[in-house]
Amino acid sequence: MTQTADTDxxxxxxxxxxxxxxxxxVGPWSTKLLAxxxxxxxxxxxxVLEMSHHIPPNIKGTGVLYIxxxxxxxxxxxxxxxxxxxxxxxxxxxQCDLFVQNMRPGAVDRLGFDYETVSLRNPAIIYVSxxxxxxxxxxxxxxxxxxxxxxxxxxxxxxGPVGSRxxxxxxxxxxxINTSSMIVEAVLQALIHRERTGEGQFIELEMLTAAxxxxxxxxxxxxxxxxxxxxxxxxxxxxxxxxxFRCEDQRWLAVGVERNDLWPGFCRAxxxxxxxDDPRFATNPDRVTNREHLIPVISDRFADRPAAxxxxxxxxxxxxxxxxxxxxxxxxxxxxxxxxHLVELDTDHWGHLVxxxxxxxxxxxxxxxxxxxxxxxxxxxxxxxxxGIGEGSAETAPQASGAER
Numbered sequence: 001m002t003q004t005a006d007t008d009x010x011x012x013x014x015x016x017x018x019x020x021x022x023x024x025x026v027g028p029w030s031t032k033l034l035a036x037x038x039x040x041x042x043x044x045x046x047x048v049l050e051m052s053h054h055i056p057p058n059i060k061g062t063g064v065l066y067i068x069x070x071x072x073x074x075x076x077x078x079x080x081x082x083x084x085x086x087x088x089x090x091x092x093x094x095q096c097d098l099f100v101q102n103m104r105p106g107a108v109d110r111l112g113f114d115y116e117t118v119s120l121r122n123p124a125i126i127y128v129s130x131x132x133x134x135x136x137x138x139x140x141x142x143x144x145x146x147x148x149x150x151x152x153x154x155x156x157x158x159x160g161p162v163g164s165r166x167x168x169x170x171x172x173x174x175x176x177i178n179t180s181s182m183i184v185e186a187v188l189q190a191l192i193h194r195e196r197t198g199e200g201q202f203i204e205l206e207m208l209t210a211a212x213x214x215x216x217x218x219x220x221x222x223x224x225x226x227x228x229x230x231x232x233x234x235x236x237x238x239x240x241x242x243x244x245f246r247c248e249d250q251r252w253l254a255v256g257v258e259r260n261d262l263w264p265g266f267c268r269a270x271x272x273x274x275x276x277d278d279p280r281f282a283t284n285p286d287r288v289t290n291r292e293h294l295i296p297v298i299s300d301r302f303a304d305r306p307a308a309x310x311x312x313x314x315x316x317x318x319x320x321x322x323x324x325x326x327x328x329x330x331x332x333x334x335x336x337x338x339x340x341h342l343v344e345l346d347t348d349h350w351g352h353l354v355x356x357x358x359x360x361x362x363x364x365x366x367x368x369x370x371x372x373x374x375x376x377x378x379x380x381x382x383x384x385x386x387x388g389i390g391e392g393s394a395e396t397a398p399q400a401s402g403a404e405r
Contacts, residue, residue: 005194010236012365016191018042019089019096020073021113023050025173026130026144027102029180034098034366035072035189038357042096042383043073045091045376046080053376059350062375065173067350070373074382077377084390089113091389094121103129105140107215115202124200126190128183134206144207146176153211158230167231179210186364240287241266241298244324251307252324255314260284265317269310270301273365294327348374 013034018041020031028043035041061065078085078090093099101108108114108129115127134142139210142326147168150156155175159193160167186203194200212219218229221237226352234254235243243255255268260283267276275281280290285293302310307323325333331354336342340357346352350372358367384390 010365011036011360012036013039013191014365016040016098017096018098018100020044020095021099021101021103021108023102024052024144025065025069025146025176026179026183027100027120028052028066029131029173030070030128030183030187031073031100032069033180033184034100036370037184038100038365038368041073041097042076042092042379043070043302044076044078045108047077049376059353060106062350067353067373068355070181071355072368072371073373074379075374075376075384078380080113086112088384088390090121092383092387093118093125095387096122096125097191098126098128100128100130100183101142101276103179104143105131105135111310119200119202122200124194126187126189126194126200128205130179130205130207131181131401132207132276134208135204144176146173149175149207153208154215154218155211156230158215158229161233162231162235164231175211179205179207180216182210182213204324205350235291235295238288239284240291240294243295245299245302247302247310249306249308252322253302253307254322255312256320257284260321262319263287266309266314266319269313269317269319270298272297272301343370345370345372347374349373 016034016039018031018034018039020027020041020043022028022031022043023045031039031041031043041258052069055063055065057064078089079090080086093113098114100211101113115129118127119125123399131140132142132149133139150168155177156168159169183203183205186205190201190203221229224276229237233243239256239258242258244252247253254265257263262285263281264276265274271352275294279286281287281294311321311323330336331342342354344352344354353372355370360367
């Protein structure tokens with residue numbers, strides 16, 4: 001195994017080196033997760049800076065997306081259209097365990113870093129190729145933009161107010177980051193396989209497949225009934241009541257009665273004891289069938305008191321509930337602060353930042369401390385010198401954006 005550059009805490013992937021030729025969100029986020037698990041991730045960028053550098057909002061002229069997707073990495077800048085830089089990159093490939101790229105199908109081949117070429121240099125390498133729609137089919141060459149994937153994969157048809165034609169979920173990175181997490185899952189499987197057999201392999205993964213996987217329940221619903229699910233606002237199709245309600249103070253409270261044994265307690269909390277034995281609402285299937293009769297009664301009741309009142313009443317009866325939080329309130333909530341869900345750090349380049357904490361806790365292999373993202377090419381000479389590649393002095397100035405995605 002290779003050695004990591006950051007040895008202050010040994011993560012579960014300590015000793016794994018990653019050639020990171022990623023851009024935008026899907027690829028960089030996946031390699032950031034690998035870095036948080038302890039891998040030595042070397043982010044190799046073109047002198048032509050890609051789009052995530054420029055997407056607002058910005059910190060000191062650099063897009064927040066770029067900064068947040070590149071924690072804990074080392075940054076190299078190589079012009080892969082230059083024979084000298086390409087050879088240095090191939091020498092680096094020979095000393096890596098993983099190669100991750102998420103360019104459009106064909107783009108990485110034209111640069112000379114397709115799986116066949118890379119695996120000739122390093123037969124044990126695990127090579128990840130992530131794309132939007134896959135290598136085949138009429139949309140193979142199209143770019144992977146999260147909102148457009150939402151539209152194409154059926155996601156948008158499920159969202160929006162009752163009676164609408166559907167709408168995009170405007171947190172753009174939702175499908176991107178789900179794909180990133182699946183890349184990490186695939187990489188860990190491939191590392192286990194290589195540990196057992198010594199074999200590297202090629203991993204192909206598409207955003208479309210990942211997007212369909214997180215809609216499994218709705219796909220099952222469609223295939224079982226032959227009916228297309230329709231937008232229902234905050235409500236769910238399978239349990240009632242399970243949605244958000246507006247309270248007297250105009251705050252919204254989300255409530256989920258997912259089991260029949262919760263129904264009596266919910267009615268008591270709402271002061272609607274007469275509904276407990278109402279045969280129209282006795283079981284969840286009954287409540288689903290009679291949704292249009294039940295929800296107006298509950299909605300009117302919520303409108304009588306402020307959200308905090310209902311939180312106390314519902315929580316006393318152990319009914320799952322939550323106010324709809326904004327990020328400013330969530331940031332200082334004790335549940336977030338006491339569990340380290342957000343982390344504050346001071347960085348060399350971007351000042352004081354608040355970032356998401358690692359999503360896991362491992363007792364034997366603690367997560368790596370979060371280290372702020374570097375600047376493009378910041379570690380080029382250090383990496384080349386450390387690994388004995390070329391003259392260890394490649395320096396290339398960044399140019400305007402225009403990289404392929």
